[in-house]
Amino acid sequence: MVSVNVSPGPIARIDLRDRSLGAAQLRAALPRGGVDVDAVVPRVRPIVEAVAQRGAEAALEYGASFDGVRPDWVRVPAARLKAALDALSSDVRAALEVAIDRARAVHADQRRTDSTTTLAPGATVTERWVPVERVGLYVPGGNAVYPSSVVMNVVPAQTAGVDSLVVASPPQAAFDGLPHPTILAASHLLGVEEVWAVGGAQAVALLAYGGTDTDGTELAPVDMITGPGNIYVTAAKRICRSQVGIDAEAGPTEIAILADHTADPAHVAADLISQAEHDEMAASVLVTPSVELADATDRELDNQLQTTVHRDRVAAALGGKQSAIVLVDDLDAGVRTVNAYAAEHLEIQTAEAREVAGRIRSAGAIFVGAYAPVSLGDYCAGSNHVLPTAGCARHSSGLSVQTFLRGIHVVDYDEVALKDVAGYVITLAEAENLPAHGEAVRRRFER
Incomplete structure (x- = not known):
């Protein structure tokens, strides 16, 4: 059974250490809010x-x-x-x-x-x-x-x-x-x-x-x-x-941070707060194998909340069921966890962050290293901040030029080219019991 507890800090903890969870179990174990x-x-x-x-x-x-x-x-x-x-x-x-x-x-x-x-x-x-x-x-x-x-x-x-x-x-x-x-x-x-x-x-x-x-x-x-x-x-x-x-049915905004012992807890806490500032239903999730980082982040959250302008809103988001610090066995388990979570925004604050980022398969946008916070992507990174939420990054992309384009196939065959495949078309039409499809081809070659 997954251990979930309300920590003394402003955000709950979920302990996934020493557990072997399948994909469905892992998805179910992770914090998720959303709206009906x-x-x-x-x-x-x-x-x-x-x-x-x-x-x-x-x-x-x-x-x-x-x-x-x-x-x-x-x-x-x-x-x-x-x-x-x-x-x-x-x-x-x-x-x-x-x-x-x-x-x-x-x-x-x-x-x-x-x-x-x-x-x-x-x-x-x-x-x-x-x-x-x-x-x-x-x-x-x-x-x-x-x-x-x-x-x-x-x-x-x-x-x-x-x-x-x-x-x-x-x-x-x-x-x-x-x-x-x-x-x-x-x-x-x-x-x-x-x-x-x-x-x-x-x-x-x-x-x-x-x-x-x-x-x-x-x-x-x-x-x-x-x-x-x-x-x-x-x-x-x-x-x-x-x-x-x-484009999509957007849910409340979310951030996941995959971090190890090399991460600065002040950075991690600030980034969790920045996303929680959007909405009381916003999700802020830290995935880490480091209990020391988790504890230090709790302390930083407490400290930084004292001077946060939208403190009540942020505290509600951090304290909601959609937010948590998730403890994992190691970085490999962390990668599996954030891929299962499929965050709208995913920060990688680890040693060799670029290599770790290359192992991510499910995220709306990935922010690599200590100097690429999500707020950069909100404004001036050049990337798009309209991104899939609620786990939809497993199958969908964010807003892009392609969103506004339609691919249209233009089929251009001459008589010889059609005659070359006419027999195959007629055969497949008969196999599907759609003989008129075949007739539409055959009649073109009647004399």
Whole structure:
């Protein structure tokens, strides 16, 4: 049986030492929080249906009901976007420009090129990579302001060649019913001309179905919706999947740190706290074979919590069932454990960290060594911070240029090339009891 105890420190411990666990047992033993999206789908479905039927009017009504603010229109005037950028402090603008430049450099290398395979004379198959035509990018409000999410969503979409982008973000009563001015400024800085003042499930529905703004202008529907959000946003994305493409159903954010005796406990504690700062449901997990590091990290967490601005939120996240220090026998066991956990963000703070990182097969993003904290990836590493959560890194990737591309096969055969394989097509059609498939080929060669 796995030993789980509440330590004297702010975070529980799970002892996996001296245990041989299979994959299923290991996954079950690891801390995991998450949210029950199914539980809120019945509450969200009427919102989606109302917006699908009545468009912007319904979306604005729900926004007024939930957030206590109703903007005069959905689409933010272009002059307000420009004014927000003009008013942005020079240091924030400079930081955003660095983040944008680095993200563009990394994502530019993700571009795909068309490829043509020649199977025989006159027989080719070409794979074309075609961008999605129109994309809705959701930027949440809530506990923080996320201009970085504007960057992380817009840059790969633009790099992929998406022609039409709309950013949707909740209206704020403190800002005349518009999204936070930093969100508007970041959008304008990136060249996004269309921003909607709508949030929550109603924003997802309006992006999916479109409508007419209060001034009579069209709010065109999108083909894909990306970006993180709360459980209601996630439920709306699930409901709208038959109408639009989505990137993922994002859960609460998470960090795992694989560390040994060489790690600095002050760094480890600071990184666990930084992720817990996002949300009370955020997960912070340390996996280590070193009891000494575990004890020292506990002490550091206690010390650093004293000066943490969002102390109550952080303490709730660290004390939740989703967070723990996990003790393992050795580094090999640690690698197996973090691969089973499949963290959204995984830090490697060990001796030979680069070699250890090469053994990781399941993580949204890997941060190597003492000088690559997750917060670097949140802003200025050049990587994307929209990543799979809740163990989905075992099978899914983070947001990238590829998210916004569709592979289309172009099949080009001439008469000779088709005749060369006609017999095989007819044989397989008959084997599957689909004789008309074979007839479609045979009749081309009747005289």
